Amino acid sequence: MHAPDFWWQPKPSGTARLLSPLGAMVGAVTLARMKSAGTGVGVPVICVGNPTVGGAGKTPTVIQLARRLMAQKHRPSILTRGYGGSERGPVQVDPLLHHAEQVGDEPLLLARAAPTYVARDRLAGAQIAAQDGADVILMDDGFQNPALAKALSILVVDAGVGIGNGLCLPAGPLRAPLAPQFERAQALLVVGEGTPGERVAREGYAAGIVVLRGRLAPDAQAVARLLGRRVLAYAGIGRPAKFFETLRSLGVLPAITRAFPDHHVFTLAEAAELLATAEANDLLLVTTEKDAVRLAGTDVGETLLEASEVLPVRLALEPQSAKALDRMLAGVLGRGA
CATH class of the missing domain: 3.40.50.300 (P-loop containing nucleotide triphosphate hydrolases)
Known part of the structure; x- marks a missing residue:
């Protein structure tokens, strides 16, 4: 599941304040x-x-x-x-x-x-x-x-x-x-x-x-392969926006982005949609190293991975x-x- 947006606001929203008593209980149990x-x-x-x-x-x-x-x-x-x-x-x-x-x-x-x-x-x-x-x-x-x-x-x-x-x-x-x-x-x-x-x-x-x-720090050789290309960036990590921000900071501007939950297992329909959208818009698919290891080893994943560039970071x-x-x-x- 995606983390709710109100978690990442600088100040607690109305929903967060309503849930705060439960949060206090959870925090106390964890500390104990x-x-x-x-x-x-x-x-x-x-x-x-x-x-x-x-x-x-x-x-x-x-x-x-x-x-x-x-x-x-x-x-x-x-x-x-x-x-x-x-x-x-x-x-x-x-x-x-x-x-x-x-x-x-x-x-x-x-x-x-x-x-x-x-x-x-x-x-x-x-x-x-x-x-x-x-x-x-x-x-x-x-x-x-x-x-x-x-x-x-x-x-x-x-x-x-x-x-x-x-x-x-x-x-x-x-x-x-x-x-x-x-x-x-x-x-x-x-x-x-x-x-x-x-x-x-x-x-x-x-x-x-x-x-x-x-x-x-992204891998320099992977970055070189992406520069000058129009890309569709997709990621199922803790914060996909960070991956998209990294690409933009490198001068790689995603024409389309697709964010999925952390540890997401891609379905046949999702893989087909990504491949079709990239082909229709003449875009190069690019994803994270963590997504790449999750895609490897399955028929659905291998097909999507073969069409994608991978951007490792250290x-x-x-x-x-x-x-x-x-x-x-x-x-x-x-x-x-």
Whole structure:
């Protein structure tokens, strides 16, 4: 489902205010769960989470961390719930064997960077990863999950929308009140630019946690293939508008856009409509890397994917933020679990 528009307004709307008592209850329950210390698994667990629901750049952040740690001769493994997949796990993701309907789309991307385990039971998944030789575990999401003891928690925020109206589900996008979440985190990563993100950054500074900054940098070769082309852009991610904004910032102006819910499974009718609209308007189809791994492996998806360009992105940290992050990683890995 799409997140309701009133979530992302700077101030609570009438609907949000009506739902705010329920949101306060949901936030309180989540905070109560988060008080658990969690169980250790013998190696440090680094959690990359969101204070809100929806995409903010967690997957590129986890991939960035995995690559940094591997460059430093560590053996990271990635732990994820596998949202959108049928597999409960624990199971190690094999991109040659698994498809998105089994393990979810994000795990297939993560598995390209480091050994990746899907597990609804986070503790069981972490234990297997440690047994398999990981010396550090990167947990994709799960900041509000109390099962595992976390050595370091990084909250990721999309600067374009921040924390929206500042209310908890279902009145707003927050999973729990922001200030208590900051008390349990060590760093805030603000991805991109925007006034909403700056507001959250100021709250992070006030809370005394490390504020990191980065941006999503598109693949240069993919950009070169898109320049000068008229495109139909489509995406089923947390915030499709961010993908469309990225294209425009690169000088690629979509003639038509199609937004779908996060983790969307494309139907035959939807694929046919996209293909027909692109052909009728002489447009090149373009989508995200996350959508591409979800399309792969199915007849409907493969047909659409063959007609589409894919725009991969990576997280690029600001130099000072990269140094600060490396210091935090060194401190955590020095302490152990």
